[in-house]
Amino acid sequence: MAAALRDRLRSLGPGLVLAAAGIGAGDVVVASVTGIKFGTTLLWAVVFTVALKFVVTEALARWQLATGETIVRAWVTRLPRWVAVLFAVYLLFWTFLVGASLSSACGLAGASIYPRLPTPIWGALHAVVAALLVGLNRYERFQRMMKGLVALMALCVLGCAVVAAPPLAEVLRGLFIPRMPAAGGGRAVLALLGGIGGSLTVVCYGYWMRAAAWRGAEKLATMRLDLRLAYAFTGLFGIALIAIAAGVEAQGTGGARLALEIAARLESVAGPAGRWVFLVGFWGTVFTAMLGVWHGVPQIYVDLAGAWRRGANGGRVPGPGERPADAPEQVEGTPPPSRDQRRDRGVYLAALGFLAGPPLALLWFRQPVAVVVAFSVTGAFVMPFLAGTLLYLNNRRDWMGLLANRWPGNTALVVCLIVFGAVCVVEIWSALGA
Numbered sequence: 001m002a003a004a005l006r007d008r009l010r011s012l013g014p015g016l017v018l019a020a021a022g023i024g025a026g027d028v029v030v031a032s033v034t035g036i037k038f039g040t041t042l043l044w045a046v047v048f049t050v051a052l053k054f055v056v057t058e059a060l061a062r063w064q065l066a067t068g069e070t071i072v073r074a075w076v077t078r079l080p081r082w083v084a085v086l087f088a089v090y091l092l093f094w095t096f097l098v099g100a101s102l103s104s105a106c107g108l109a110g111a112s113i114y115p116r117l118p119t120p121i122w123g124a125l126h127a128v129v130a131a132l133l134v135g136l137n138r139y140e141r142f143q144r145m146m147k148g149l150v151a152l153m154a155l156c157v158l159g160c161a162v163v164a165a166p167p168l169a170e171v172l173r174g175l176f177i178p179r180m181p182a183a184g185g186g187r188a189v190l191a192l193l194g195g196i197g198g199s200l201t202v203v204c205y206g207y208w209m210r211a212a213a214w215r216g217a218e219k220l221a222t223m224r225l226d227l228r229l230a231y232a233f234t235g236l237f238g239i240a241l242i243a244i245a246a247g248v249e250a251q252g253t254g255g256a257r258l259a260l261e262i263a264a265r266l267e268s269v270a271g272p273a274g275r276w277v278f279l280v281g282f283w284g285t286v287f288t289a290m291l292g293v294w295h296g297v298p299q300i301y302v303d304l305a306g307a308w309r310r311g312a313n314g315g316r317v318p319g320p321g322e323r324p325a326d327a328p329e330q331v332e333g334t335p336p337p338s339r340d341q342r343r344d345r346g347v348y349l350a351a352l353g354f355l356a357g358p359p360l361a362l363l364w365f366r367q368p369v370a371v372v373v374a375f376s377v378t379g380a381f382v383m384p385f386l387a388g389t390l391l392y393l394n395n396r397r398d399w400m401g402l403l404a405n406r407w408p409g410n411t412a413l414v415v416c417l418i419v420f421g422a423v424c425v426v427e428i429w430s431a432l433g434a
Helices: 002-011 014-022 025-038 043-067 071-077 081-113 119-135 139-164 168-176 185-195 200-211 217-248 255-310 339-356 358-364 369-379 382-393 397-403 407-431
Strands: none
Touching: 014 139, 014 200, 014 217, 014 255, 025 081, 025 185, 025 217, 025 255, 043 071, 043 168, 043 185, 043 200, 043 217, 043 382, 043 397, 043 407, 071 081, 071 200, 071 255, 071 382, 081 119, 081 200, 081 255, 081 339, 081 358, 081 382, 119 139, 119 255, 119 339, 119 358, 139 200, 139 217, 139 255, 168 217, 185 407, 200 217, 200 255, 200 382, 217 255, 217 397, 255 339, 339 358, 382 407
């Protein structure tokens, strides 16, 4: 039984890539600010957040298992054309912001470990190295690399939480007794909902499922287990960050630099080793997020371009024996890539270059934190859009068959639509200075 369980866990992987891509600088900032202001009071909100993210991701993965189409292709082939056009415009803007945000965070992490190189140089180095690692490795090697980095960030951050966290009784009360602080508690919960677990990166889960050859209803149980583990890790990571910030009593500062202050506070609790362990964990967190985004987001561009090029009725998802767009090597004994595959590869590399290139110009601005804020506001649009379109698509039994939504799934998606819609409104309201 133990061997069977071990083999089953080894077969998982797309969910770990999703968790790594979804946990970035924004998660560190939002969770840390929550811990500083409210201690462990809002730990229950992290659990609620990852539960809602699980609902949306499970629904889009179930769509793909039932139809063989990714959710992005469905927006082109199943919905009015203006939906895909607006999404494409939004994607360009979001890609530029996420490229700048992750490069800035990686630059800050690198400079905190080796300050002789300035933050912009570190950010540019990370962006280029991530692009090379993604572009030159097939999915199997990429997944193994991500698993190693996830283990590193988990050991560092969870280890710091064990050392610096408040008493266990306070942590348990925060997890199991929902309370809402009178001053700013509602806004903090909405910030956690929008900041923990990623935004558009959940769409990329379909591509990692495809790379792992997960197709058909028979993979439903595997997919759900994979996502449960992914969001359990995401929730545990968010809880650890809140507990660390609450335990070391850091002071609020702006943007991702808050991680540096927490590291300094950890030094007073656990000595120099505690500071360095947290800094390495912070670096691992933002760099794995960069790798995940660099790998997954270009495939959204491939999907959009391929669906439009082949037409609403002519597009199809690559079969088990076909090479995905992110696999550069030619396997011996297989036929050469087709014209469409070469085009897809070109789109993929162009999108990868767009992620890793133009946004670097923003690293030399004095206030890169504004980029992170704009990125957070932009990302707030994704989840309500996903929940709304999935409510429509997954209720079409002629498309979904036995995997169509039932009333519990519909109820959960309606809750997601309402909650994430409220997050979106609050983010826009805050950005406008209202």
